[in-house]
Amino acid sequence: MAHFNKVLLVDDDDATNFLASLAFKNLAIAGEIAVASDGLVACEWIQQNNCPDIIFLDIRMPRMDGFDFLDNFTRMNTCKQVKIVMLTSSLRAEDKKKAFTYNAVVEYIEKPLTETLIQKIANTYFND
16 A cells, blocks of 8 residues: 655644544555645655645635645745645635646645545555
8 A cells, every 4th residue: 555754734724634634644555754734844844844745725814824834835945746636625626626726736635635536646646
């Protein structure tokens, strides 16, 4: 089974982060799981740590939302191999369309993140 070294969850909702972390732990599929409460915290985390393998990113957050994060992330020009999964409750077609204009975005899925979805993403993008 595919495995993630580092996962970064970016969401201001504690329950979403808890459930996603629990799903990763139940699968024993991630070496490290980090949580950022918004895009600004995520940018700071990336600057202070090695790049994650994958980022699960919400759109609607205070201070710096998902799209502002994506703009900053693109300008940072680091972590070129990272894959970003939009994990959101937004069903707006324009949000989905906009998300895929960013090269790092590989998936756009509706919350919650389940073990089945994690396995699908791992097998699709991280199966050696």
